[in-house]
Amino acid sequence: MPSSEATAAVRIGARPPLRPGAALGRVLLLLVPGAYLAALLLAPLFAVVRAAFAHGPLAFAAAVSSPLALHAFAMTALTTAVAVVLNTAFGLAIAWVLVRDDFRGRRLLSGLVDLPFAVSPVMIGLMAMLLFGTGGWLLPATRALHLRVLFGWPAMALATTFVSLPLVVRELVPVLEEAGIAEEEAARTLGASRWQTLRHVVLPTVRWGLLYGVVLTTARCLGEFGAVLLVSGAMPGQTETATLLVYRLLEERRDAEAHAVAVVLATASVALLAAMKLVESRRNREHAAEGAA
Amino acid sequence: MRRPLGTRAPLLAVRGAALAYLLAFVALPVAALAREGFRGGAAKFVAALASDQARAALGLTLKVALAMAAVNAVMGTWIAYVLVRRPFPGRAVVDALVDLPFAIPTLVTGVMLVALYGPQSTLGALAGASGLRLMYAPPGIVIALLFVTLPFVVRAVQPVLLELDVGQEEAALTLGASPWTAFRRVLLPPLVPAITSGTLLSFARALGEFGAIVVVSGNIPGRTLTAAVLVYGEIESGRPQVAAAVSTALLSFAFALIVTVDWLQRRARHAVL
Known part of the structure; x- marks a missing residue:
């Protein structure tokens, strides 16, 4: 060429x-x-x-299918699922408020959305300990609810949610800005309820951006390490996610097994990356088609 | 402002939900962190930052982040240029590959780098024999940061480069400028804001990096212990005040960088329109 x-x-x-x-x-x-x-x-x-794979495929298979490894994968799936659901639902609401709503202090809200980008995962762990630990602001509330947050899955899910909070919002804001308010207002003028407007106008407009944000959030949550390390207590077979398992195996000098679990995580990341690229190309193609029409 | 039809109740509900979520999830934890950092007053906050260990960790963090930023600014621009202006077979794959660091868990990044460049690997042993220690030393931290922040500069420069007209560059070449002169005098000036934004963002990201560093650095206090790893150690040893003070300082710095970049980008957009 x-x-x-x-x-x-x-x-x-x-x-x-x-x-x-x-x-x-x-x-x-x-x-x-x-x-x-x-x-x-x-x-x-x-x-x-x-x-x-240095010790053969059998050793690899044994390392990634041990009961502790399977439990770790399940914990990763659980924390990821909670964070993705919360951040998708609230991410949509936050993005809509940022673009369509108007009130004093909206710019401040935008800054709050970006704040997690500036926060190190270990700091998130520290924040969770300060809030839910001894003398923490939220400890009385969780005690009243008989909920054990710290060193359990709730804290792990909350920390993961914090880390990945900006991703969906940041994908949706430009899409909503570009789409403009005309179609939403038209739907409302023609008598559509707010719920119908959301389902038939807003969601179809943002669907590719939303999907991209969801995949990105999933990738970020699967790999969360520092925050979860601090708030989980990292108890094998109980509060150990896949990344925590890799770290423990390294500490115990069981490198081959650590590498095997790391490869499973890396494979999942590469698959998610491929999904991201697929969503991106679909979105671009539709964009081009709309531009031509 | 225009009010859509119907009652305002649903609108207020969405606004309230968005606000409550951000306040509970972001503002409240950060407030708790700052409060702990300043527990015992500003003097204790300063004392926590001024301790030998904290100074060494903060100094190292800034040094490795600066080294990373310098390499990233050059290589990120270079990669973006080749991706946009020098079509080659397999470009789509390389373009996708640039996003890999956003998808790979940072801890796995560290594991991968030690597997290749660690002292037990062939490459690491070779480098070690010639006196260059890669892993468990500052160069390893810089490499890990370069991996983690690779997409920032590339993805900041790429869209600007796509919008730029090739005509000026071609005119410069036709008039006899060397490719290097054409790049430096014609192409580079409009790219500077994007390069700056991407580099600052990668720098902010590097300040808090933990997962990749904790594996590759060896965490030797005073020598390879970065601020984020120090924070982790202080929490584990039951000194949350020092951890919170260092965190508050780092977080404020990183957030100021991000706000600056946001402002730069908005200004650049207005300049174009």
């Missing part, structure tokens, strides 16, 4: 003379970033897969 520089020269008909070293420069232009990505992303990925 000709480079844009070459096509320009052909179009204008006067190719500037090639300087010495220009060919080398063109090769380096592609080679350097290629090598960078290979060394940073691909080679480590291959290394961990190779290490995970």
Whole structure:
């Protein structure tokens, strides 16, 4: 494929003379970033897969299907499910309020949405301990409800929710901004209830953005580590998620098993990445079709 | 402002739900953190930050984040340029690959890097033999941060580059400018805001990184212990006040960076319109 520089020269008909070293420069232009990505992303990925299968596929299968591993995967699924459901429902409400609603302090709200991006996972763990631990502001309330939050799944789910809170909102805000309010108002003028407007106008408009946000949230939740490490107590077979299991196995110098569980997590991430790209291309195609119509 | 038809009750319910959710999930925990950080007054807050261990950890965190940001600004721009302007077979795959760090758990990132560059691997042993210690040392932390923040600069620069007209660049080349001069004088200036935004965001992200670092750094106090890992250690040893003070300082800095980027981006958008 000709480079844009070459096509320009052909179009204008006067190719500037090639300087010495220009060919080398063109090769380096592609080679350097290629090598960078290979060394940073691909080679480590291959290394961990190779290490995970170093003792054969049977050892790999045994490591990822032990009762403790299966329980860890189930805990990851549980915390992810809670966070995804909460952040999808409330993410939709927050995005709608940010774009369509108007009241004083709305900009402050936008800042609050971004705040979790600035917070380290360990700080989230610390916050949960300060709120639900001894002397915490929320401890009396949870005691009254007989709910054990800290060192149990509720705290793990809450911490995971905090971490992934901005993702759905940040996907939806530009989509809602671009769609404009006209269709929603038309539906309302024609007598649609708010619920009907939401179902037949708002949701179809934002569906690809929403789906993308949900997949992104899932990926982020599956991999949550620092916050969950602090609030869970990391009890094997009880409050241990998949990432916590990898960490414990590393600490116990059981590297092969740690690598095996890490590969399962990495595989899930790559699958989610593929899903993200699929959603993106569908959205772009529909966008292009609408633009042409 | 226009009020849609019907009663305002549902609107207020949605607004209330959104507000309550953000206050309960974000504002309240952050307030609890700041309160703990300042428990015992501002003097204790400052004392927590000024201890030898905290100073060393904060210094290291800033140093590795700066090193990462410098490499990321250059390589991120370079990758974005090649992806947009130099079509090559397999570009879609490489483009998708750039998002991989957003999907991979950060702890797994650390595990992967140690598997390849750790002292027990062939590569790590080779580097070690020539005197370069990659893992369990500051270079390993920088590599882990580069992995985790790879998408920030690329994804900030890419859309701006797509919008830029190729004509000016071609004109410069036709008039005899070298490709490097054309890049530096024609292409780079309009990209600077995007590069700055992406780099600042990656820097803010690096300040709090924990999962990838805790595996690759070795966590030697005073030498490879970053602020986030220090916070973890202080919590585990039952000193939440120090942990909260360091957290409050880091969080405020990172949040200020993010707000700045938001402001820069909004200004850039208005300049275009």
